[in-house]
Amino acid sequence: MTATLSAAPAFMAGMAEAYAAVPEGPQWLAAARAAALASFETQGAPTSRREDWRFTPIEAIASISYRCAGRPERRGAGAGKALCPLAFHQIVLENGRLSRERSVLSGLPKGVTVQGMAEALADSPDALRAFLEKVPKGLPFAALAAGLFRDGVFIRLGRGVRLDRPIHILESSAPDASRGPAMAHLRSLIVLEPGAEAEVVEESLGEPGAPFWSNALIEVELGENSGLKHYRLQREAHEGVRSLATLVRVGRHARYESHVFTLGGALVRKDLRVTLDGEGAHCVLNGLSLQHGREIVDHHTLVSHEAIGGTTRQLYKAVLDEKSRFVFDGLIAVRPGAQKTDAQVYNRNLLLSEDASVNTNPEFKIYADDVSCKHGGTIGQLSPEALFYLRSRGIGEGEARRLLVYAFGSEMVERVKLEPLRVALAAALRARMPEAAEAA
Amino acid sequence: MANQDLKELADREYKYGFKSEIETDQVPRGLNEETVRLISKKKEEPAFMLAWRLKAYKHWLGMTEPTWAAVHYPKIDYQNVIYYSAPKAKKKLNSMDEVDPEIRATFEKLGIPLEEQKMLSNVAVDAVFDSVSVATTFRKTLAEAGVIFCSFSDAVKEYPELLEKYLGSVVPYTDNFFATLNSAVFSDGSFCYIPKGVKCPMELSTYFRINAKDTGQFERTLIVADEGASVSYLEGCTAPMRDENQLHAAVVELVAMGDASIKYSTIQNWYPGDKNGKGGIYNFVTKRGKCAGARSKISWTQVETGSAITWKYPSCILLGDESVGEFYSVALANHYQQADTGTKMIHIGKNTKSTIISKGISAGHGQNAYRGQVRIAKSAVGARNYSQCDSLLLGDECGAHTFPSLEVKNTSATVEHEASTSKIGEDQLFYLRQRGLSAEDAVGMIVNGFCKQVFNELPLEFAVEAHKLMNISLEGSVG
Numbered sequence: 070m071t072a073t074l075s076a077a078p079a080f081m082a083g084m085a086e087a088y089a090a091v092p093e094g095p096q097w098l099a100a101a102r103a104a105a106l107a108s109f110e111t112q113g114a115p116t117s118r119r120e121d122w123r124f125t126p127i128e129a130i131a132s133i134s135y136r137c138a139g140r141p142e143r144r145g146a147g148a149g150k151a152l153c154p155l156a157f158h159q160i161v162l163e164n165g166r167l168s169r170e171r172s173v174l175s176g177l178p179k180g181v182t183v184q185g186m187a188e189a190l191a192d193s194p195d196a197l198r199a200f201l202e203k204v205p206k207g208l209p210f211a212a213l214a215a216g217l218f219r220d221g222v223f224i225r226l227g228r229g230v231r232l233d234r235p236i237h238i239l240e241s242s243a244p245d246a247s248r249g250p251a252m253a254h255l256r257s258l259i260v261l262e263p264g265a266e267a268e269v270v271e272e273s274l275g276e277p278g279a280p281f282w283s284n285a286l287i288e289v290e291l292g293e294n295s296g297l298k299h300y301r302l303q304r305e306a307h308e309g310v311r312s313l314a315t316l317v318r319v320g321r322h323a324r325y326e327s328h329v330f331t332l333g334g335a336l337v338r339k340d341l342r343v344t345l346d347g348e349g350a351h352c353v354l355n356g357l358s359l360q361h362g363r364e365i366v367d368h369h370t371l372v373s374h375e376a377i378g379g380t381t382r383q384l385y386k387a388v389l390d391e392k393s394r395f396v397f398d399g400l401i402a403v404r405p406g407a408q409k410t411d412a413q414v415y416n417r418n419l420l421l422s423e424d425a426s427v428n429t430n431p432e433f434k435i436y437a438d439d440v441s442c443k444h445g446g447t448i449g450q451l452s453p454e455a456l457f458y459l460r461s462r463g464i465g466e467g468e469a470r471r472l473l474v475y476a477f478g479s480e481m482v483e484r485v486k487l488e489p490l491r492v493a494l495a496a497a498l499r500a501r502m503p504e505a506a507e508a509a
Numbered sequence: 510m511a512n513q514d515l516k517e518l519a520d521r522e523y524k525y526g527f528k529s530e531i532e533t534d535q536v537p538r539g540l541n542e543e544t545v546r547l548i549s550k551k552k553e554e555p556a557f558m559l560a561w562r563l564k565a566y567k568h569w570l571g572m573t574e575p576t577w578a579a580v581h582y583p584k585i586d587y588q589n590v591i592y593y594s595a596p597k598a599k600k601k602l603n604s605m606d607e608v609d610p611e612i613r614a615t616f617e618k619l620g621i622p623l624e625e626q627k628m629l630s631n632v633a634v635d636a637v638f639d640s641v642s643v644a645t646t647f648r649k650t651l652a653e654a655g656v657i658f659c660s661f662s663d664a665v666k667e668y669p670e671l672l673e674k675y676l677g678s679v680v681p682y683t684d685n686f687f688a689t690l691n692s693a694v695f696s697d698g699s700f701c702y703i704p705k706g707v708k709c710p711m712e713l714s715t716y717f718r719i720n721a722k723d724t725g726q727f728e729r730t731l732i733v734a735d736e737g738a739s740v741s742y743l744e745g746c747t748a749p750m751r752d753e754n755q756l757h758a759a760v761v762e763l764v765a766m767g768d769a770s771i772k773y774s775t776i777q778n779w780y781p782g783d784k785n786g787k788g789g790i791y792n793f794v795t796k797r798g799k800c801a802g803a804r805s806k807i808s809w810t811q812v813e814t815g816s817a818i819t820w821k822y823p824s825c826i827l828l829g830d831e832s833v834g835e836f837y838s839v840a841l842a843n844h845y846q847q848a849d850t851g852t853k854m855i856h857i858g859k860n861t862k863s864t865i866i867s868k869g870i871s872a873g874h875g876q877n878a879y880r881g882q883v884r885i886a887k888s889a890v891g892a893r894n895y896s897q898c899d900s901l902l903l904g905d906e907c908g909a910h911t912f913p914s915l916e917v918k919n920t921s922a923t924v925e926h927e928a929s930t931s932k933i934g935e936d937q938l939f940y941l942r943q944r945g946l947s948a949e950d951a952v953g954m955i956v957n958g959f960c961k962q963v964f965n966e967l968p969l970e971f972a973v974e975a976h977k978l979m980n981i982s983l984e985g986s987v988g
Contacts, residue, residue: 120577408905420920423887433911435930438902442930448885448917449924 078114080282082134083252087217090137092187095194101202105215112209121207124396124428125338125367130310135282138164138251141243152302152497153270154489157237158183164242165253165283166220171239180227183236186256189223197223200258200288208340211314214286218256221285226265226295235268235300235487242309244279252282259299263292263320268487269299275306275334282310289315291323293347299327300490302497305334307362314340321347321376328485329385331358331366332497341370345379345407356385357481359501360393360425367396372414374407374437381412386481388474389418389425399444400432407437414444419451419477471502536593542566545693548593552662552696555669565682565692572686578849579878579910580818582791590756592694592727654710656740657702661729664700671702675733679762679799679826687758687820688795691727695760698729703738703769712968714743728759734769736802743971745776755780757816758793767802767829774967778815778978786845786874789817796823800832803858808835810966812975813848822880824853827861827889834863837963839975842875842907843983851881851912856889856922865896868960871907872983878910885922892922900930901959903952903983953980 091102114131115122141163160183161171167185174183182189189197205211222238244251261267275281283305291297305311311334319325331337343352358366372381387395397416418427431444451473459469478498485491536547545566549559574585651658657668664672682692703709734740744761757779763771773796782789792815798807809823819842825834836852854863869877879898900909911928933955941951957964957976964972 405905418917420917420922423920425920426918427915428917429915429926430913431911431926431928432913433900433909433928433930435900435902435910436908438905438907438932440902440930440932442928444911444926444928446913446915446926447924448915448922450920450922 078131079134080130080132081114083136084213084217087137087252087254090219091217092219094190097198098190098194098201101204102216105204105212106217108204108206109209109212109216112207112212115209121369121398124394125336126365127336129365130280130282130336133250133280135250135252135280136248138242138244138253138281139248140164140166141241141245150274151237151239151272152490152493153237153239153272154493156489157235157270158232159237159239160185160222162220162222162238162240162255164244164251165240165255178230178233180230181232182223182225184223186221186223186258187219197258200260200290201256203288205286205314205316208314210284210312210338211286211340214254214256214284214314217254218286219254221255221257222259223257224259224267224269226261226267228262228292229264230262231265232267235270238269238271240271240273240283241276242274242281242283242306243276244281246278248279250280250282252284255283255285257285257287258290259287259297260290261292261295261297261323264294265292266296267298269297270487270490271299271301273303273305273311275304275309277306277308280308280310280335281306282312284312285314287313287315289317289325291317291319291325293321294323295320296324297326298486299325300485300487301328302330302332302494303334303337304332305337307333307335309334310336312338315342317341317343317352319343319345319347319350319352322349322351323347324351324353326353327355328481329356329368330481330494331356331360332501334364334366337364337366339368341368343370343372343381344375345373345381346375348376349378350376351380352382354381354383354385355481355484357478358385358387358395359478359498360387360395361390362393363391364393365396366394369398371400371402372412374401374403374410374412376407378409379407379412380410381414383414384481385416386478387418387427388421388478389427390421392422392424394426395428397427397429397446398432399430400434401442401444403433403435403437403440403442405436408439410437410440410442412440412442416446418448419474420448421450421474475499475502536591538591539588540590540592540694544592548694548696551593552665554665557669557673558665561677561682562693565689566694568683569686569689569693572689574686578820578880579876580820580847580849582818582847585756585791587690593696650710655704655707656709657700658713659700661695661698661700661731668700668702671733672700672731675731675762675764677762679764679797680760680795685795687793688760691729691758691760691795695727695729698731698759700730701732701740701742703734703740705735706737708738709740712741712743714745726755726757726759730759730761732762732771732773733764734766734771734805736766737768738766739770741772741774741968743774743968745778745971745974755790756793757790759795761794761796761823763798763807765798765800765802765805765807765832768804769802770806770808771798772808773798773810773823774971775809775811775813776971776974776978777811777813777819781815781844781846782817784844784873786817789846790815791818792816792821793818794821796821797826798824798834799826800829800834800858800861802832803829804831805829806833806835808837808966809852810837810963811839811850812963812967812978813838813840813850814978816848817846819846819848819850821850822852824855825863826855826857827863828857830858831860831862832858833861835966836863836865836867837966838867839870839960839963839979840868840877840879841870841872841979841983842877843872845874847876849878849880851879853882854884854894856883856885856892856894858889860891861889862892863894865894865898866962867896867898868963869898869900869909870903870956870959870983871900871909872903874906876908876910878912879928880912882914883916883924883926885917885919885924887918889919890921892919894922894924896926898926898928899959900928901956902930902932953983956983
């Protein structure tokens with residue numbers, strides 16, 4: 070197997086080494102890793118010839134050979150730069166591995182587990198077996214993560230437990246410039262037992278230095294009547310590449326709310342698959358991407374309505390400047406029998422530059438009749454009338470543009486109900502504005 | 510709603526299922542270079558046509574059948590198809606009276622009274638019976654205006670220079686599996702040329718009809734509107750009941766020069782198979798228009814109620830500045846029909862505009878997919894697109910799918926896409942029923958209302974037919 074892994078494009082070169090470095094674990098885990106890698110090999114590394122990777126120029130990184138990331142040289146990389154307020158429960162991963170000293174997990178209420186995945190596997194491997202034995206289908210990089218992960222985060226809330234404060238997961242990457250391009254594979258798991266409620270802020274932060282590729286697989290399991298608010302902020306470094314697959318299963322009357330803010334990264338590919346498999350399951354998917362330079366952000370979302378009365382509300386927005394590109398592929402699948410499904414998917418894009426581009430595919434596959442499904446996509450630019458209106462009221466052109474772009478993006482920020490986070494996000498949004506305005 | 514009604518309606522059979530016995534002249538089953546040469550020879554084509562067909566055939570050998578569409582069908586054996594079939598050559602006819610009475614009787618049954626249309630509706634009909642034009646009316650009237658409207662085989666002989674210039678200029682022989690196959694073996698079709706500044710004095714119309722058993726129908730239509738010209742073209746079809754699936758791979762090419770406009774309307778009612786999904790036409794069509802000049806316009810309107818499988822994406826290449834592309838479609842999939850249809854709007858010129866209105870109706874076990882693409886090239890400054898795709902579901906075993914793709918590479922573009930999927934509201938049905946309408950009429954009324962935006966685009970005669978067709982095709986799906 071290792072031989073085949075190394076035969077792939079350059080960015081696959083370090084995979085054999087990564088596989089060799091995988092920590093020892095229980096027998097079943099070794100088998101699961103092997104199965105995941107076998108599944109990756111059957112699929113092959115994605116290329117833009119594959120329909121679901123058509124607009125993701127994966128070739129851009131194909132010539133970079135990544136090595137496994139070591140521990141960061143400097144202690145506390147990215148410290149103080151996190152957007153998320155400090156008062157939360159915090160678990161920190163540095164270059165894909167748990168940093169005990171920076172994590173603050175002492176005040177966790179009873180019935181709540183927050184651990185590094187490696188730790189959790191050492192403590193109670195059997196509790197994880199049912200989850201980690203699953204191999205994700207049709208997601209090559211997720212299969213790779215399942216085969217090669219060294220660490221990750223494990224969160225579990227017992228029946229009916231409500232968290233007092235949100236949990237902040239900080240993933241910082243600080244590649245060592247002298248060692249060259251680095252990568253980390255992660256696998257995380259969030260389990261909410263029936264009736265539990267939590268807010269999780271997942272923040273990834275890249276330091277410049279060398280190209281860093283972070284490849285993660287996250288599974289979320291929501292029991293009956295549970296609720297998860299999942300906030301995800303991402304600011305990779307200039308050369309940062311991130312591939313992230315999130316698989317969510319939403320149980321009966323459970324609620325999943327995801328807010329994805331993408332504020333940087335050379336190539337970002339996010340696959341989000343939500344399965345609403347209990348009656349009345351509900352999901353809200355919000356996203357905002359602010360891009361400039363040559364940044365590429367690709368969101369593939371799939372919401373599968375498998376039971377009666379599921380609802381989906383999805384809105385993804387993107388602001389594109391310079392030569393950036395945004396890809397949105399949002400599929401709503403309604404399985405036979407999933408009657409009373411109510412789904413709405415919207416993607417709205419604002420182009421600020423002649424060279425930016427957008428590909429958007431909101432899609433339906435519907436096999437039930439008593440449903441109400443809507444989707445929409447728009448691509449446009451700042452309205453000259455609105456600009457004129459502001460200018461006629463004495464606001465300079467640059468400022469007027471900033472105002473309008475901010476207004477477009479702030480709709481997504483407003484949806485964040487966690488106040489300290491909302492304030493920080495609004496500030497981050499403003500900080501991204503001037504560049505956008507000048508180039509336009 | 511009374512299930513009894515539903516069942517009754519569902520069981521109603523294809524109205525136009527009959528077949529007329531006419532002697533036909535066929536080439537042997539199967540496809541090889543010899544078949545292509547034979548077809549070309551039978552049609553007495555000039556050398557450039559044969560060369561073109563052979564290039565297409567050779568290219569086709571290296572192609573694989575596309576599998577991306579959301580349609581499923583048993584593998585087609587391309588060697589088990591008869592690629593050419595023509596009613597036995599008869600002497601040239603001067604009037605309708607000389608047409609084979611059986612063929613005429615067939616047209617009568619279909620409700621296409623050639624003579625009546627000649628007098629009453631002022632429509633010139635180029636009736637294609639199987640693969641060869643049998644009768645062309647109004648040719649003289651058109652000739653006075655300078656409009657050329659004739660069968661493809663006549664055009665090859667009479668206007669080879671026009672054909673050589675425009676054939677394959679929109680859909681090249683390398684385009685796709687089915688279009689390439691068509692390029693190699695197409696038997697006949699219509700050719701239409703509207704000279705500069707001429708507004709075609711009447712609506713042009715062709716009725717296609719598949720007849721001889723096991724005959725693939727490979728039509729090719731080419732319409733060229735020169736600068737400032739305009740034309741409205743109607744295409745409609747019905748086909749008789751058949752057990753074995755029949756292959757239909759047509760190509761339609763439209764060319765609109767500066768300030769020209771072409772309106773192409775289709776009612777497609779090929780045999781859809783029986784209520785168990787047995788039989789029916791496989792309809793793999795490549796339709797594309799090129800707005801070559803500034804301010805040109807191409808408008809596609811289609812009502813797709815037939816065929817077991819519909820694979821069809823009428824498209825517009827908006828090359829000229831300020832050119833306009835439109836696509837209005839109603840697609841219905843009942844029983845076991847599968848429709849994968851939509852459009853491509855490719856914006857290249859400045860200030861180009863396109864509108865897409867697609868209405869999909871799924872009933873029974875029908876599967877209906879809208880697949881569209883809007884591409885705004887970097888050069889398309891100020892391009893605009895509006896797309897709307899609505900799906901209506903009648904019954905819980907059918908499916909409605911939407912696959913739009915928007916690609917924008919120019920910041921001054923405005924692109925909007927909206928889609929919705931739902932079933933007929935109980936409250937709407939209740940409202941109509943309590944006012945004394947039967948369940949069937951109520952559904953018919955709601956569905957026709959749902960399709961109104963598209964029907965409004967059809968020429969009057971077609972709009973009436975479309976209403977009726979919709980009601981007939983919906984039979985059995987009320988729910």
